[in-house]
Amino acid sequence: MADEKIVLAHGGGGTLTRGLIEKVIIPALGGDAGGLPDAAPVPGTAGLVLTTDSFVVKPLEFKGGDIGSLSVHGTVNDLAVSGAEPLALSMGLIIEEGLDIEVLRRVLVSAAAAARVCGVRIITGDTKVVARGEADQLFVNTAGVGVRRITSDPRGLKPGDCVLINGPIADHGVAVMSQREGIDFRTTVESDSAPVWPFVRALIEVGVEVHAMRDPTRGGVAACCVEMAEGSGVTVELDEGALPVRRQVRAACEMLGLDPLTVANEGKIIAFIPEKDSARALEAFRKIPSGENAAIIGRVVERRRFPASMKTCLGGERIVEMPYGEELPRIC
Amino acid sequence: MADEKIVLAHGGGGTLTRGLIEKVIIPALGGDAGGLPDAAPVPGTAGLVLTTDSFVVKPLEFKGGDIGSLSVHGTVNDLAVSGAEPLALSMGLIIEEGLDIEVLRRVLVSAAAAARVCGVRIITGDTKVVARGEADQLFVNTAGVGVRRITSDPRGLKPGDCVLINGPIADHGVAVMSQREGIDFRTTVESDSAPVWPFVRALIEVGVEVHAMRDPTRGGVAACCVEMAEGSGVTVELDEGALPVRRQVRAACEMLGLDPLTVANEGKIIAFIPEKDSARALEAFRKIPSGENAAIIGRVVERRRFPASMKTCLGGERIVEMPYGEELPRIC
Numbered sequence: 001m002a003d004e005k006i007v008l009a010h011g012g013g014g015t016l017t018r019g020l021i022e023k024v025i026i027p028a029l030g031g032d033a034g035g036l037p038d039a040a041p042v043p044g045t046a047g048l049v050l051t052t053d054s055f056v057v058k059p060l061e062f063k064g065g066d067i068g069s070l071s072v073h074g075t076v077n078d079l080a081v082s083g084a085e086p087l088a089l090s091m092g093l094i095i096e097e098g099l100d101i102e103v104l105r106r107v108l109v110s111a112a113a114a115a116r117v118c119g120v121r122i123i124t125g126d127t128k129v130v131a132r133g134e135a136d137q138l139f140v141n142t143a144g145v146g147v148r149r150i151t152s153d154p155r156g157l158k159p160g161d162c163v164l165i166n167g168p169i170a171d172h173g174v175a176v177m178s179q180r181e182g183i184d185f186r187t188t189v190e191s192d193s194a195p196v197w198p199f200v201r202a203l204i205e206v207g208v209e210v211h212a213m214r215d216p217t218r219g220g221v222a223a224c225c226v227e228m229a230e231g232s233g234v235t236v237e238l239d240e241g242a243l244p245v246r247r248q249v250r251a252a253c254e255m256l257g258l259d260p261l262t263v264a265n266e267g268k269i270i271a272f273i274p275e276k277d278s279a280r281a282l283e284a285f286r287k288i289p290s291g292e293n294a295a296i297i298g299r300v301v302e303r304r305r306f307p308a309s310m311k312t313c314l315g316g317e318r319i320v321e322m323p324y325g326e327e328l329p330r331i332c
Numbered sequence: 333m334a335d336e337k338i339v340l341a342h343g344g345g346g347t348l349t350r351g352l353i354e355k356v357i358i359p360a361l362g363g364d365a366g367g368l369p370d371a372a373p374v375p376g377t378a379g380l381v382l383t384t385d386s387f388v389v390k391p392l393e394f395k396g397g398d399i400g401s402l403s404v405h406g407t408v409n410d411l412a413v414s415g416a417e418p419l420a421l422s423m424g425l426i427i428e429e430g431l432d433i434e435v436l437r438r439v440l441v442s443a444a445a446a447a448r449v450c451g452v453r454i455i456t457g458d459t460k461v462v463a464r465g466e467a468d469q470l471f472v473n474t475a476g477v478g479v480r481r482i483t484s485d486p487r488g489l490k491p492g493d494c495v496l497i498n499g500p501i502a503d504h505g506v507a508v509m510s511q512r513e514g515i516d517f518r519t520t521v522e523s524d525s526a527p528v529w530p531f532v533r534a535l536i537e538v539g540v541e542v543h544a545m546r547d548p549t550r551g552g553v554a555a556c557c558v559e560m561a562e563g564s565g566v567t568v569e570l571d572e573g574a575l576p577v578r579r580q581v582r583a584a585c586e587m588l589g590l591d592p593l594t595v596a597n598e599g600k601i602i603a604f605i606p607e608k609d610s611a612r613a614l615e616a617f618r619k620i621p622s623g624e625n626a627a628i629i630g631r632v633v634e635r636r637r638f639p640a641s642m643k644t645c646l647g648g649e650r651i652v653e654m655p656y657g658e659e660l661p662r663i664c
Contacts, residue, residue, distance in 0.1 A: 006431040011461025021459060024433055025425075028440035029454050040455035042420045042477050048377065050477055052422035053458045056466075088374045090384035092473045093357075094426070099338040101356055108360035122361050123372035126385045126473075127353060129343025130662060134388075136466040141424045141458075143384055143475030145374050330462060 009325025013218025013264070016325045018227070037154070039082035039146070048087075051078040052143040058330040060107060060138055062179040064171070064190030065266070067140050068111030073193045073266055074217065074332060075142040076118045080197040081213040081269060084146030086120040092141040093125070097132045104138065111140075118195045120144070150204050156212040157232035161300040162278035164271045166199050166291045167192065168244040169221055173263035173328050174252045183255075189248055194267030194290060202284040208277035214270050217332055219323050221297075222261040222308070224270055226322040229300070229307035238298035238310040238320060261310070262323040264331045272300060341657025345550025345596070348657045350559070369486070371414035371478070381416040383407055384475040390662040392439060392470055394511045396503070396522030397598070399472050400443030405525045405598055406549065406664060407476040408450045412529040413545040413601060416478030418452040424473040425457070429464045436470065443472075450527045452476070482536050488544040489564035493632040494610035496603045498531050498623045499524065500576040501553055505595035505663050506584045515587075521580055526599030526622060534616040540609035546602050549664055551655050553629075554593040554640070556602055558654040561632070561639035570630035570642040570652060593642075594655040596663045604632060 009016045026036055039051035055071045065073075076086040091111065095104065115122055122142075171192040178189060196215060203210050212232070216224035221243075225236040238261075245253075245260050253260045267290070273281045278296060285294035298310075308320035341348045358368055371383035387403045397405075408418040423443065427436065447454055454474075503524040510521060528547060535542050544564075548556035553575075557568040570593075577585075577592050585592045599622070605613045610628060617626035630642075640652035 004433045006427050006429055006433060006436070006461060008429050008461055008463055010427070011459065017459065020433075021457075024437055025440060025457065025459065028437045028444065029423075029457075030441075030444040030448075031454075036455075036457045038456065038458075040420075042455070043453065044419050044479065045377070045380065045477075048380065048477070050420055050422050050475070051456055052424045052473065052475055054424040054426050054460045054473060056426060056460045056462050087376050088372075088382055090382050090475045091361075092384045092386040092424075092475075094386050094388060094471055095338050095342070097338055097340050101336045101338060101352075104338070105356055105360045108357060109362075112360065112362040116362075121375065122363075123368075123374070124370065124383055125353075125357065125361075125368045126370075127343065127349065127357065128386045128388045129338060129340055130388050130468065131340055133465060134468040134662075135471075136462065139426055139467075139471065141384065141386060141473035141475075143382070143422045143424075143473075145377075145380070145382055145477060147376065330466075 008329055012323060012325045013223050014323035014325055038078045047148040049079060049082055049084040049146045049148055051075055053078060054139060054141040055332060056139050056330050057176060057332050059180055062191055063175045063188055065193035066107045066110050067138060068107035069114035070193050070266060071140040071142045072111050072114035072118060073195055075144040076120060077196045077215045079144050079146035080200045081215050083150040083152040084148045086118055086144055086146045088121055088123045088145050090143045091122050091125045093127045094135055094139040095129045096135040096137050097129060099137050150210060152210060152213045154212055154214060154228055155231040157228055157234045157272050157300050158211055159234055159300050159302050160275050161211050161272040162275055162296045163236060163298040164273055164281055165297050166269050166285050166294045168246045168293055169265055170245060170249050170253060170260035170263035172266040173331050174249050176331050177256060177328055178252060189252060192265055192267035196269040198288050199269050199285055202288060203281055206280050206284045208281045209274050210271060212272040216265050216268055216270055218264050220262040220264055222320050223322055225308045225320060233303050234300050235304045236298055236308045237301055240310050240312045242295050242297045244293045244295050340661055344655060344657045345555055346655035346657055370410045379480040381411060381414055381478045381480055383410040385410060386471060386473040387664060388471050388662050389508060389664050391512055394523055395507045395520055397525035398439045398442050399470060400439035401446035402525050402598060403472040403474045404443050404446035404450060405527055407474040408452060409528045409547045411476050411478035412532045413547050415482040415484040416480045418450055418476055418478045420455045420477050421452055422475045423454050423457045425459045426467055426471040427461050428467040428469050429461060431469050482542060484542060484545045486544055486546060486560055487563040489560055489566050489604050489632050490543055491566055491632050491634050492607050493543050493604040494607055494628045495568060495630040496605055496613055497629050498601050498617050498626045500578045500625055501597055502577060502581050502585060502592035502595035504598040505660050506581050508663050509588060509660055510584060521584060524597055524599035528601040530620050531601050531617055534620060535613055538612050538616045540613045541606050542603060544604040548597050548600055548602055550596050552594040552596055554652050555654055557640045557652060565635050566632050567636045568630055568640045569633055572642050572644045574627050574629045576625045576627050
C-alpha cells in the first residue's frame with residue numbers, strides 16, 4: 001500500500017474498512033488479528049470493558065436524534081453488545097470555527113438527556129477548536145467504561161442458533177440520508193437511535209444462553225452477519241419474509257437504490273441464541289416497549305460456500321454480501 | 333450567547349476556552365462547576381479513573397514526536413497528574429479522504445511504541461473517514477483508564493507549597509510552530525512529548541506529601557498556575573530566574589513574539605509540594621534521566637490581588653495572566 005491514499009469508502013463499514021483495520025491499523029499498532037474489538041477488557045480490572053466511537057454524522061441534527069444523543073447511544077451500545085453494563089462516558093469535541101454556540105448547546109443537552117436515560121454519566125471531556133474548513137461543524141468522540149455482566153463472543157455463533165433482532169431495520173440510515181438530501185417521504189422516517197442495554201438486561205434476567213450479540217450499525221445487518229459468520233466459521237441464513245422493515249423505509253430504500261440490509265441502525269441489537277432458548281428470548285424482547293416488532297430473522301447453519309445468504313420472499317436464495325465501501329457517508 | 337459563534341480562540345486553553353467549558357458545555361451537560369475534570373473517577377469502581385483528549389496537531393509529524401505518540405502521552409499524562417497509573421487506552425481516528433496510508437501507518441507505529449514505553453496498551457479503536465475538506469488529514473482521540481495510586485486535587489494548593497517542574501518549558505509549542513512555519517532556529521528544538529508517570533511514581537516512592545499536580549499543556553505554565561491558584565483561593569509566585577527555558581527556545585519565543593510561560597508542554601509536570609518535602613521531591617525528580625533540569629520555580633502564598641505573579645530577573649514583579657485565546661492554534 002506504499003502510495004495508497006485513504007478514500008471515502010474506507011469509512012463505510014464494509015470490505016474496505018475491514019481491510020484498512022486488519023491490514024494497516026492493527027499491524028501498525030502491534031496487535032494480532034483478534035485486536036481492537038469494539039469493546040475490550042481493561043487489563044488489571046475485574047470485568048471492566050472500554051470502548052470508543054467517533055461521530056461525524058451529517059447533518060448534526062436529524063429526525064429522531066442528533067450527534068449528541070447518537071454519540072451516547074453508539075458507545076453505550078458497543079458496551080451493551082459486549083455484555084457490559086455502561087458505567088461512565090468521556091466526551092471529546094472537535095469544533096469547527098464558526099459553529100453556532102446554540103447548536104453546540106442543543107446537541108450537548110441532548111447528549112446529557114440520552115445519558116440520563118441510559119443511566120450513565122458523562123464524567124470527563126475535552127474541547128478542541130480548528131479553523132474554518134479544517135473540520136465540518138462538529139465531531140464528537142465518546143469513550144465508555146462498562147462492567148461485564150454476561151459473556152458475548154462475536155465469534156461465538158454456533159449452528160442451530162436463531163438470529164434475533166429487536167425491531168425494524170434501516171431507520172437510522174434512511175432518516176439521516178433523507179434529511180441530508182432534503183427528500184420528503186410524506187410519512188417521516190425517524191432514526192432508531194436508542195440504547196440496547198434494556199434488551200441485553202432482559203436476556204440476562206430471563207436466563208437464556210446467549211452465544212453472541214452485535215449492534216448492526218455501519219454496513220447494517222449484512223456487514224454484521226457476514227463478519228460474525230466468517231469469524232465463527234459458520235453461515236447465517238436470513239429469511240427475508242421475517243425481516244422487519246417499515247413500509248416507508250422500504251419505499252425510501254427503493255427510491256434511493258439502497259438495500260435495507262446494508263443500511264445503518266443505531267438502536268438495534270442482533271442476538272444469536274440457541275434454538276431451545278429462542279422463543280423465551282423473543283418474548284423477553286417483545287415485552288420491552290420498543291421491542292414489540294422483535295423477530296427471529298434467520299438461523300445459523302454449518303459453513304457453506306458463503307458466510308451469509310437470504311431466502312427471498314419469492315422463494316429464491318441470494319448471497320448476502322459485505323458492502324464494499326461507502327454507500328452512505330457520514331451516517332454516524 | 334444566542335447568536336454567538338465558535339471562534340478559533342475558544343480552543344486556545346485560555347480564558348475563552350474556560351468560558352466555553354464553564355458557561356456552555358458543563359451547564360448543557362447538566363454538570364456542576366466542578367464538572368468535567370481532565371480525569372474523573374468512574375462510579376461503581378474501586379479507584380478507576382477515565383480521561384479523554386482529542387488531538388488536532390498540525391503538522392502530523394514534528395521534531396520529537398507526531399500525532400500518534402502525542403495522543404498517547406497526552407492521555408497517559410492526564411491520568412498521571414490525577415494520581416492514576418495508566419492501564420489501557422482507546423483510540424478513535426477521524427481520517428480525511430486523501431491521507432497517505434503510509435503516514436497513517438507511521439503515526440500508528442509511533443503511537444504503539446509510545447504506549448509500550450508507557451506500559452499501557454491500546455485495546456480498542458474506531459475509524460471514521462470524511463470527505464476531502466471536511467477534516468484536516470487526521471484527528472486522533474484517545475481515552476484512557478487508570479487506577480488511582482495517590483490523591484491529587486487540582487484545588488489542593490496550600491500557602492507554603494513549593495512549585496516543582498520536571499524540566500525546561502515551552503519545547504513542544506516551539507517545536508511544532510517552527511516546523512509548521514518552516515522556521516529554522518539553527519539548533520533544532522524538539523518537542524518534550526513524553527510520559528510524566530515516572531515522575532509521579534517517584535513522588536509516591538519517596539513518600540512525599542503531594543498537594544496537587546498538573547501537566548501544563550495548552551496555555552502553558554501560566555494557564556496551569558492561574559487556574560489552579562484560582563481554584564484553590566491562593567496566589568502562585570513564580571521566580572523567573574529559576575524557570576528552566578532552553579536557550580534556543582527562549583530565542584525562538586522572542587523571535588515569534590511568544591511568552592514561554594504560555595507555550596504548551598507535553599512532557600512536563602508541575603507538582604505542588606509542602607516546603608518540608610520539597611527538597612526530597614526535587615531530588616527524586618532529578619534522578620530521572622529526563623528530570624535532570626527539574627527545578628523549584630516558585631511558591632504558593634496567601635491569596636493576593638492576582639492569582640499568579642512572577643519575580644522577574646530584573647528584580648521587578650509582573651502579573652501572570654491567563655492567556656486569552658489562541659496564540660498557537662492546533663498545537664496538540
